[in-house]
Amino acid sequence: MSQNKQPTKYQILRSIVLVALAIIVVRLFFIQIVEHQSWVAKADAQHTLLETITPKRGEVYMLDKGDPVAIVLNQSTYQIVIDPAVTEKSVIEDVMKEYAKDYQAADLDEIYGQEGLRYAIVAKNIPRTTAEKIAESGAPAVWLKKTNQRVYPEGELASGLLGFVNADGVGQYGVEGSLGNLLAGKEGLLKTTADINKVALSIGNDNIKIPAEDGKNIVLSIDRSLEKGVEDLALAEIDKTAATNASVLVMEANTGKVVAMANLPNYNPSDYGNVADASAYVNYTTEVPYEPASVCKNFAFSAAINEGVMLPSTTYFNQGYEIVDGWKIQNAEQRSILYGTIDMKTALYWSLNTGSIHALKLLGGNPNSITQAGREKLYDYYYNKFRLGRATGIEIIEAEGFIPDPNEGWGRDSVYANMTFGQNLGITMIQTATAFSAVVNGGYWRTPTVVEGILANNKIEPLTSEAPVEDKILSDETSAMMRDMLVNNRNYKVRAGIDRAGYAVGGKSGTAQVIKDGAYDDTMSETVGTYIGFVATEGELPKYIIMAKMWGEGHYLDGGIASNLFDTVSNYLIDYYKIKPGA
Amino acid sequence: MISQTYVTRRQVVGNSFARNRNTIRHTKRNLGSISQIIIIGMLTLVFALIYVAEGTKATSFDYELSSVESEITEMSARLEDLAVEKARLTSVATAKNSTVAAAMEHATVTGYVAE
Secondary structure, three states: OOOOOOOHHHHHHHHHHOOOOOHHHHHHHHHHHHHHHHHHHHHHHEEEEEEEOOOHHHHHHEEEEEEEEEEEEEEEEEEEOOOOOOOHHHHHHHHHHHHHHEOOOOOOOHHHHOOOOOOOEEEEEEEEEHHHHHHHHOOOEEEEEEEEEOOOOOOOOHHHOOOOOOOOOOOOOOOHOHHHHHOOOOEEEEEEEEEOOOEEOOOOOOOOOOOOOOOOOOEEEHHHHHHHHHHHHHHHHHOOOOOOOOEEEEEOOOEEEEEEEEEEEOOHHHHHOOOOHHHOOOOOOOOOOOHHHHHHHHHHHHOOOOOOOOOOOOOOOOOOOEEEEEHHHHHHHHOOOOEEEEHHHHHHHHOOHHHHHHHHHHHHHOOOOOOOOHHHHHHHHHHHHHHOOOOOOOOOOOOOEOOOOOOOOHHHHHHHHHOOOOOOOEEEHHHHHHHHHHHHOOOOEOOOEEEEEEEOEEEEOOOOOOOOOEEEEEOOHHHHHHHHHHHHHOOHHHHHOOOOOOOEEEEEEEEEEEEOOOOOOOOOOOOEEEEEEEEEEOOOOOEEEEEEEEEOOOOOOOHHHHHHHHHHHHHHHHHHOOOOOOO | OOOOOOHHHHHHHOOOOOOOOOHHHOOOOOOOHHHHHHHHHHHHHHHHHHHHHHHHHHHHHHHHHHHHHHHHHHHHHHHHHHHHHHHHHHHHHHHHOOHHHHHOOOOOOOOOOOO
């Protein structure tokens, strides 16, 4: 007889416990084996601190009589952040009134008028000391957020050269943009076990700390006080004329060092967002190719003299115009005393286009017409020797511009005739000034530079180990003849008492027509005035090259107007550097 | 008068003591299992406390380090502030607009740089 055995309570309990244990074991298996990586990752996320170490952005310095002075620095500032749903309006109003009224960045009525807004920045750029006071005040539901701010203690000084750093911490325009990689440094990495307050702990085996590499401190070759003086003079000339803009370059003639680089009007790099016209960001001395007009006669004349086919005393017949490729090219100066046979020195003095076209003819070996050989020779000088239409190698952003091919395209003779007086080409101010240096400094083309070096341990070290280009492109005799003609160009300035006795100041003006609707505006309703020259002790080689450019949309601004700016800057330089007069 | 009676061992009847026999019996004393557990538990606790103490000591250095780093950050921020203030005070614009500069006379050339 079979007897059904009923499980005892103990057996039931044991079965339940076994099943429960089995469930736990299976679950543990999944957690420990199958989902191991996932859970490890979750655990790591809770106690691992992983953050990028931000490097300190390099500072920018100018020189003050040879010593570096900081003009771009960094500073920790704070923002006031509120949650309008939590922060009472009266509380934030009190905080703003008491501590941050000068730093208010948003309208409180507007913020509190928006429904559903949970995050608002109401004040920016609050100094640390003020932020500490706000924190100590214990205002409820008011948060402070630390930010890094680029500080420009000189305000608007040299803003076109310096550029700015945008909200993402990226350098834009000028030195900030061009040398951004050097200034930015390299980010570091910190991965470590951390406590609940995110304090890094040394326990754990996977801790990593790669220190950040701070950005380099860059010293510009710009002389701070001179820059300020030049900018003030340029602003004064703008006020006196119809010009809206002016750019001035001052360069050491024998080194290529730029000691002043002004672009007016300036803007405040700390407040770059409020600039109405983005063209204010542009450095017109390096970034914008243009037609500098008759200042290019210096290059055409130098080429012809250097080739031994022309002297300042060489004569030609001036009838006031030339017909080239069917185009009538006229002189701007039509005085009767200039008609007939005149020498090249006179042609340069009166800036006669027929004179520079004659230099082109002589370059080609035929005084009666422009030839292919002449075009090719002029191209060789402009592009290969003077390096016009090519990047100069200066450390900041620069445009290349263009020099037309001597053989390809229609109307090459007229194009090249125009090129002798600075039209039908595109070159930058820095290219022009560097080439002009070679014309007057004994014939040496040297790479222009605006960076003195890297400041490290109170020493200025070279930015690069590469030697700058130094190319002898003109003979000493050519350079001497050009200096003599350029000083002669300013006889009237000596007579007017503008150029002082004991100094050799030479220069050449340029008035460029502006292309409108694809053609030169023959009405001359708008022109760009340029003047380039040098300052020297009488009997010595030039010390400084000065190039001034003035323009304004819809206004006639000739080289004479730019020469007034040159005059004030040249005399300022003599006083500033205490350049000794000749005996 | 005090009297004293001496009794030799031989005279003691029924005494189990005998010549050349030890009068002391040494019995083997073992710890009980509970005592052993307590002792092992105590030792474990002591070692655990030592481990925790050492571990905490390392962590306390981390907090100290963190505190020093915060102090360095604070000092760096102050240094930055001072550098900015110095740059502002010595800027060309500040110098030019100062009352001291306004009261100055224009310089005349008194000498020239050495050649």
